[in-house]
Amino acid sequence: MNTAPRLGTGTGVGTGRTLADPDTPFAVVDAHRTRRNIERLAARAERLDVALRPHVKTAKSLDVAALLHHGVPCPVTVSTLAEAEAFADGGYTDITYAVGVDPHKLPRVIALLRRGVTLRVLLDSVEQAEAVAQAAREAGLPVPAQIEIDCDGHRGGLKPDAPALVRIGRILHAADCLDGVLTHAGESYFAYTAEERRLAAENERDTAVAAAERLRAAGLPVATVSVGSTPTAHAAEDLTGVTELRAGNYVFFDLVMAGIGVCRVEDIALSVVVTVIGHRPEYGWIVTDGGWMAMSRDRGTAVQAQDQGYGLVADLDGRLLPGLVMTAASQEHGTLTARDGARLPDLPVGTRLRVLPNHACATAAQHHGYHVVDSARTTDTAPEIEDVWKRVTGW
């Protein structure tokens, strides 16, 4: 994996290789689709007059993130301190760490704050608030903290009327650490119509704003009211009272998002290149060298109206092969089958294919980096690899 200049910086140097060259399996990012997905939400946020704070947990890549803001570091959300540290190293100074903070990790938070990074932490308990306040006092600097609000019973957070909300706000405020509130409509991943997503976005906003108002009514300052998920960010019509919108998956999108209608299959910017290594005509199978190690075990579409198996299959140029689905996976084997009466295509041993993932965050996590192509450029050969971008890994 090289450390070539970022595509976003426009070197256009290329690698001299195509998708026919590296040994499979490997992950591919279509920079054209990625840019289009980024522009779509940026335009929405502008229309809604709300700041965008993209979640970089999907791509975990400084190079992908560079596409977000034309090279000038923007506010970002992260899911691990390893991401926060890598993005701080990359010049990002406004970072929200959107997983409830484990007090044991506060020394790394303090270290980032001391480097001049505004790193906001998230919490939903008195214990965490006391730990943050104590760490801030010991360090002699504020640790900006947001109170996690539960808007749909997805995982963490307090209901806006929870007795602990104001108490936590006071503990944080006394240590000059209260930054605001944050909520995430995680259940919107199961909102199958535009109307359901619009209502989920409304509820997400209403819940966050209600929590903020309750804190303000208690005399506490609330600077940030943060909401977002990829489905609600694309459905919100009015974000009055909200100061920032978060979304992460939208940069790549995936079959789960296509399945609920947030994007089209043609918007999916991440795929995995695999090679045909065998055939089992007696079972109607084509066997590839891309198993769950390359795709992840994520089967998010299994609960959707159209189960897409481990992924839909395209040719090396990215054109879908109608009816061909990756339906089973071993560690390093994928099984492709035909559905909907489609004929199993004739794909000899050695044929390379691209498999579109159920869940981009999970599939991307199986790889160290991305081979970058640009589907807006047409060539007579296999798509040219313009760059290789690294991912941040670990915690």
Add this chain to the structure above:
Amino acid sequence: MNTAPRLGTGTGVGTGRTLADPDTPFAVVDAHRTRRNIERLAARAERLDVALRPHVKTAKSLDVAALLHHGVPCPVTVSTLAEAEAFADGGYTDITYAVGVDPHKLPRVIALLRRGVTLRVLLDSVEQAEAVAQAAREAGLPVPAQIEIDCDGHRGGLKPDAPALVRIGRILHAADCLDGVLTHAGESYFAYTAEERRLAAENERDTAVAAAERLRAAGLPVATVSVGSTPTAHAAEDLTGVTELRAGNYVFFDLVMAGIGVCRVEDIALSVVVTVIGHRPEYGWIVTDGGWMAMSRDRGTAVQAQDQGYGLVADLDGRLLPGLVMTAASQEHGTLTARDGARLPDLPVGTRLRVLPNHACATAAQHHGYHVVDSARTTDTAPEIEDVWKRVTGW
């Protein structure tokens, strides 16, 4: 991650840290259980008078592998060329690459052979056999190849009576590349009784031997007759005609293997340390910082009589917390719930727990390495981390 001497080499130096120290989540290997699992199958193989060729795809670690053979490199099976190359670097010279070979990867195979490594490839088609034979002729050296045999319809391979079998054998033999046959009873992962597994092992042996006999009857030399999977390796009673036994998962075991009865839960040597970051008493949830990024999305026990969610939960010493199960996962959040009428234990924010995986191969793959403890040693503190072992990643 350090590169301290291997535990298997008996330095006993230690890291001066305990499981209470590194930021969570992180993977832990219990060296005591690992050794016990290794000894169990080694004793079986000795009793069955068959050579053992462990599959290193589960741990992907030279340090774990060192426990297999008291420091003297033994024959191993790998699932990627990256593993083959890493094990070759570690002094292993007898390696079987047990995924059907993509002809594009043959240059790396040849490079390993030229380094003096006996690297066997696997194939089940005329096209692959011709590619291997041609590569061998061009390189001026034999490329030892095994023909994959399908014993239970699990994924790749030829039935022993497939018309192509002898033809492939002849193509390989003409280039001095025919090494033997290999089969894997992948469906034995769904064999829920000892009798079913015994029959699966018998069928695995019978099928491999039948294929070998058919090749021999056609005048072709068959040196290797390789069989194995963790369930059948622990069930086989007679391996007459078989030259080697493969198994991989058994080094760590997991809840899927415990669920079919191949091991006990107390044999599982891999776990993930997570920290409690919140509580949702209204839902009966404890929230941790270990989500699917740390555990993988593998839910192998979902098809078993007892679905174990994303994993059973133990305390930091490895003692199971009765009835506590990780039932949901976001990227960096785990949700623990109580079942079977168990009371949700009182686990304050900051409490560390160990989650046992559904599928060790998949969970291990989410981590760069292992923090090593030895449950045979008792201490007054949290278990001491004796070493940190690296994993091989990528392809």
